[in-house]
Amino acid sequence: MTSFLDFEKPIAELEARIAELRATADGSDLDIGAEIAKLEKKSAAMLTGTYAKLSPWQKTQVARHPQRPHFVDYIRLAFNDFVPLGGDRLYGEDAAIIGGLAKLDGRKIMVIGHEKGQDTASRIKHNFGMAKPEGYRKAIRLMEMASKFGLPVVTLVDTAGAFPGVEAEERGQAEAIARSTEACLGLQVPMVAAIVGEGGSGGAVAIASANRVLMLEHSVYSVISPEGASSILWRTPDKAADAATAMKVTAQDLLDLAVIDGIVPEPVGGAHRDPAGTARALADALGRELAALDGKDTAEIVRQREERFLAIGAL
Secondary structure (H helix, E strand, O other): OOOOOHHHHHHHHHHHHHHHHHHHHOOOOOOOHHHHHHHHHHHHHHHHHHHOOOOHHHHHHHHOOOOOOOHHHHHHHHOEEEEEOOOOOOOOOOOOEEEEEEEEOOEEEEEEEEOOOOOHHHHHHOHHHOOOHHHHHHHHHHHHHHHHOOOOEEEEEEEOOOOOOHHHHHOOHHHHHHHHHHHHHHOOOOEEEEEEEEEEHHHHHOOOOOOEEEEEOOOEEEOOOHHHHHHHHOOOHHHHHHHHHHHOOEHHHHHHOOOOOEEEOOOOOOHHHOHHHHHHHHHHHHHHHHHHHOOOOHHHHHHHHHHHHHOOOOO
16 A cells, blocks of 8 residues: 655545545445546546656655565566575674666676565664664675676665665774775776665765766755755754755756766656666666766776766866
8 A cells, every 4th residue: 555745645646536435336336437437537637647747855755665575576576587696794784775786688797776665564674774884884895796707796786875874984984994995996807786765875985986977866965954955054953855856856856967867757646656667777877877888998887987977077
């Protein structure tokens, strides 16, 4: 059953009315099929109209939707033959970042990404997708392995940011993020990243410094959360909607600014309404980007990646 966001309240009320009519018609002689069909058509039109004009803050809410597909869903729906590889060989295993060998349309790759979890238990297990240093060091290890065996790297980004706890700082969080970003930029094989939910701060950039960066239509990508920016600029988190607009966190804004390279369309109403359809669209987009990088030599791959990031913000 779909969870509705605050701005979807009119749609939720209409869906509830449709459900009531169906319950009334079930097992009775009443013929209200035409009325139900009329309301369903109205609901679909309302959903399409609402999602065609989402504000940056509303897109942020969609990107955080509790039913939005996460890394484990995409592994199941978009990739084949996934073999997980764990541990950083230095401290331990971090479930906030998952990675391993897989196939994408028959192409052997290394896939790495954040996992937020789907329910209370799994969210605690995966620390809500907020990685600690061992998570980024695991990502580095897997990227180096991919480079050694000539496998392209695909990353799926979905995190509010790296874990800010004391233990993470004690184990070198900033250094781990910097090293992971460096590993991305120096990778000897093609790399494609996709922001599939939230792309928050250095926690996202650490595995998103790729040759090509894509975003799902209703995902967001920023240096700080809208609430965090609001707290700094206005001394209150209540201005988060204004901060989201000012920071240009949406895929559409970031494509205009050349921060990302492409937008992957989502089903009407967001990825959570059709995870399988979203996964197919994402797999197709990733496949096209990897195919476009085929045949390029190592020096060209590294140079293109470096030039891409140096050009961001250039006048």
